[in-house]
């Protein structure tokens with residue numbers, strides 16, 4: 137059994153994430169999508185909301201399960217008996233950010249990081265840009281699953297109402 141961990145903050149999950157998760161699921165027997173719940177960045181969605189959106193949007197993918205994690209991703213990989221971490225690479229900036237983390241993780245426990253090149257049509261899609269564009273009234277319907285779009289629209293409306 138080959139098992140991989142696909143970690144991220146997923147605030148919220150995008151079609152770019154789902155592309156990587158789906159392709160990882162074809163390479164490994166099992167993929168554990170690991171939602172980092174202790175990151176310091178302020179989030180639009182709570183850990184529970186992010187987990188729920190991922191569970192719903194990954195439900196059709198065989199061999200994929202979604203879990204939350206705190207602490208080191210290497211400890212989570214060891215707990216899950218996963219030999220690999222899967223990350224998507226959109227551009228050189230991603231590589232610059234990811235390479236030292238991959239090397240640190242390998243130095244800590246020997247876990248390998250496998251990079252998948254993002255599909256061309258998704259290379260500019262990120263959770264942060266999706267949130268920014270949506271907050272300014274832009275159409276992000278082609279970048280996130282429908283249920284995420286609904287929740288994003290609702291959350292941004294709540295935030296806007298709270299400011300008024």
Ligand code: PNS
Nearest residue numbers: 143144145146172207208209237240241
């Ligand atoms: O969506 P992101 O911001 O790329 O996700 C980052 C995440 C959660 C994958 C990363 O911050 C992480 O691995 N956090 C766990 C803490 C950890 O192991 N830090 C050391 C990395 S070398």
